[in-house]
Amino acid sequence: MSTEGLVPPELLELPVVLRHLHVVRVVDITPHMRRVTLGGEQLGAFRAEGFDLTPFVTHNPDDFVKLFFPDPETDVLTLPEQDDGHLDWPRRPAPTHRSYTIRRYDEAAGELDLDFVLHGDGIAGEWARTVQPGEKIHVAGPRTSTVPPKRAAWWILAGDETALPAIAHYLDAPPADTPVFAFAVVPDAADEQAEVEGITWLTRRDGVSDGKQLADAIGELSLPEGEGWMWIAGEAGTVRELRAVAKALGVDKSMLDASGYWRQPVTGGVLKRVRTLRAQATETLAGRI
Structure with missing residues (x-):
């Protein structure tokens, strides 16, 4: 095909919202890949910390979110603070987080799928190995979308x-x-x-x-x-x-x-x-x- 009129990739900046979600279901896709589906009212618009926060949005298949976990040594969960369209990150102690690509987002169903490769013994992988429906987790992003x-x-x-x-x-x-x-x-x-x-x-x-x-x-x-x-x-x-x-x-x-x-x-x-x-x-x- 002709590439006349080619439009290069475009980087979009998105408002960043910290959401408290729960696990809807856990499914093994293959022996080394587990899908965790998240849901919750905070996938929609909500109000927190005095701000009206926007619904979850994603524009591109490689958009990613950050998941927050307790510190592996102290077991203390440290979170960034919600501000208007962005997060304020504390330095000490710094939040423990990992980034994961969005596999699927179904706005109508209110479901967010994240796929985890089950290898090694990292924080996120261990969480995915043992997590059960009903458990809660904090999620932030996407911050940008290409x-x-x-x-x-x-x-x-x-x-x-x-x-x-x-x-x-x-x-x-x-x-x-x-x-x-x-x-x-x-x-x-x-x-x-x-x-x-x-x-x-x-x-x-x-x-x-x-x-x-x-x-x-x-x-x-x-x-x-x-x-x-x-x-x-x-x-x-x-x-x-x-x-x-x-x-x-x-x-x-x-x-x-x-x-x-x-x-x-x-x-x-x-x-x-x-x-x-x-x-x-x-x-x-x-x-x-």
Whole structure:
């Protein structure tokens, strides 16, 4: 398709609201992915701290919210204070929070889905492993929303399992008349999400980085002529490798959305791997990583 009239991605600033929600249900999507559905009156407009606060809103599939947890050492929950359209964050003690991509928001049903990768022993993962319907949690955001480009010649979506909520959300309503090429690396074939159409699944292989697997798969594409958009996310080293792929494809910086969601520990053999990835990269990570 012609990219005449191409409109690059647009960053929107949103009012930030701290909401007290409850768990509606918990469902295992795959052996390593659990979906937690949140609900509550505060997904709508409400009044708190003397302010009239706006309903929950999201514009883009990779919008994210922050979840707040008790401090793992003191078990004390510290929250930011609600102000008019933003939050005031205390420094000591600082709130303990983690960011998660919105998988689905159903305004009519009053439900917010968040998908959690069950690996490691992080605060959010442990919460997702044990949480039960009825339990409460504080949620804030989204603070910003990046609207995808219009009239791009093609889209590439790529990442590891932590990128799956956003990739699947994009594929729920792909752009009309624009080819979308989506790739995801998962631990095992059982982690492929059968209900999501349009993803090329790559099973993780020993001795081969996720970035290499994704780069090889992208390299086999025959892309249409014209300027395309590339969205990449996942482990920081993987994102480094894929930024080099984007550069080789001639993707303009304004048409690249790159997010490092997490980092491999840099000890032992992993340190050597990270150094290798750095040597292969041609650009540094985006500031949001």
